[in-house]
Amino acid sequence: MFTHITVGANDVEASRKFYDAALGALGMESASGPDPKGRYWWRTARGAFAVGKPIDGEPACHANGGTIGFHAKTPEMVQAFHDAGVAAGGTAIEDPPGERNGAFGTLNLAYLRDPSGNKVCALYRAG
Template sequence: MFTHITVGANDVEASRRFYDAVLGALGHEPGQGPDPKGRFWWRTRMGAFAIGTPIDGEPACHANGGTIGFAAKSPAMVQAFHDAGVAAGGKAIEDPPGERNGPFGTLVLAYLRDPSGNKVCALHRPG
């Protein structure tokens, strides 16, 4: 369904370090860039994720109620995502990393805010 997701960053270098850490914990290579517009990109065969300063020149801000979820292959990767993110300048939010039961079954989740306030999570679907 999605081809790419781009989020704004007020400090591109801090955000690049954060996403290199959390996405690296999920098995992805470091971001490539900057491109001609100053963005860094993490690409997979399923889509791409990018960070950069807003093209309109206004400050980056997060979407209230928005979350970007990244797939994790195991519960250990969810924890590694969380730990790497906190170590790279992110902020732990909501419940501690772990299992949640709800209408979508059992999920293993960890939520963070990146250096610009964007809400991201790692999600593993057991079994």
């Protein structure tokens, strides 16, 4: 459904460091960039994710109620995403990483805020 997602950052280098660590724990390569607009990109065969200063020149802010979920191949990768993200300047939020049972079945999740306050998670779904 999505081709790419871009989030704003006031400190692009802090955000690049955070995402290189957290997404690296999910098996993604380090970001490419910066591009001519100062954005860093993480690319996969299924889509791309970018971080950079807002093009309109206004301060970056996070979406209240928004979450960006990244696929994890194993439950261990969910924990690694959490640990790497916290070590690289992210903030742990919500319940600790682990299994959740609900309307969507059993999921393994970890939620973080990046250095700019964007809410991200790693998700592993068995099956």
